[in-house]
């Protein structure tokens with residue numbers, strides 16, 4: 001199981017929303033609620049309710065009324081393992097009222113787990129934002145009053161509470177097959193971020209295998225050595241995976257085939273993104289005599305695959321890979337990202353701003369990033385700007401006086417150390433955001449909606465999403481933004497970045 005608990009909003013999610021209700025006779029569960037919750041209980045998941053009840057602060061009902069309403073909810077829907085209620089009014093700045101993460105953190109603590117091992121189900125953006133800021137997963141079940149922007153911005157959306165429960169159970173409990181337990185070749189040929197997101201699945205394979213060899217592409221090579229469980233690493237560019245591929249060259253392909261034979265592996269597990277095909281490599285693995293090949297493929301594989309696995313679209317990339325690993329015989333109970341990082345700087349607690357992105361459509365304009373740095377410095381944060389070797393001009397431009405510019409000065413391992421020492425990282429949807437997740441540092445994600453947020457968000461780390469989720473570039477998968485002015489990220493205000501960093505760095509206020 002990759003989750004321990006499910007946290008549920010009360011009004012509009014478990015029961016019909018009756019504004020400021022203090023009357024137990026008005027409690028009406030949503031259709032199918034009892035049966036759906038009983039499925040979660042039967043699966044061994046613990047249940048908590050996290051609910052804003054500002055009617056208490058406003059004197060619209062009493063604590064006794066609330067207790068009687070909640071008792072009625074349990075009478076109709078069965079017992080919950082914890083209840084966490086924010087009694088405060090909006091605008092007082094408490095750390096518990098959703099979208100603040102306090103209630104989610106407290107409920108996870110009550111249940112003896114961490115927010116990262118919880119899923120939140122709620123009906124408005126505040127439920128989703130609270131869950132993500134705490135590091136939990138989230139499923140939105142919209143009602144007619146849920147705003148379109150909230151639906152577009154959610155990582156996962158279900159039509160009804162029973163549908164949300166079905167989705168959670170499919171993600172939590174993965175079918176496990178039978179592996180060889182021998183020498184396993186794992187394959188993930190894409191960028192550094194993709195390889196980092198496959199890390200938990202590779203770790204799962206390593207846990208059950210005698211040895212793991214990784215085949216990666218040149219763009220992922222920098223993080224390959226940071227992944228726990230990886231033994232030998234071999235690098236080849238696969239022209240059916242690369243975004244700007246070279247022509248297929250028979251000498252090059254023959255060299256890859258020849259390199260595969262002496263590995264003498266017992267099996268191969270080929271990880272891909274949902275739009276990539278494992279089949280060309282499966283053919284080479286077959287020709288190299290690999291006895292067992294497993295991969296996710298919607299396309300008919302004939303005799304190229306021994307295990308043809310299928311997963312629903314829209315689940316996080318890390319879980320998609322974990323699902324394949326489990327089906328191949330290598331389940332995991334520890335799905336978070338992880339890396340061996342370089343040394344952490346002596347003085348920690350700074351905010352990292354990483355202005356670059358491997359894909360231009362996902363980058364925030366440099367002028368905006370410079371404003372973020374200035375605003376963060378102005379709010380009293382120490383700021384470090386990071387970037388790759390080709391981004392030195394960018395990081396120099398973005399670094400206001402007073403900020404530390406590390407552009408082009410770190411290896412991936414050193415960058416992991418710098419991120420590990422940060423209180424928070426501000427980054428677009430690009431490799432270092434996933435590296436931050438792997439060292440457990442909260443992320444302000446400047447997320448262009450060109451690809452699916454639920455699939456590609458930094459995984460299992462406290463998170464605030466910024467950027468316009470409804471922008472016209474949504475779902476286009478483009479590499480260069482087609483909308484004049486690149487509004488999805490240009491419209492992010494410096495004040496919003498400071499607010500998000502403040503939310504993610506205020507860790508103790510709920511106690």
Ligand SMILES: [Zn+2]
Pocket residue numbers: 086087088094095096097
């Ligand atoms: Zn509160």
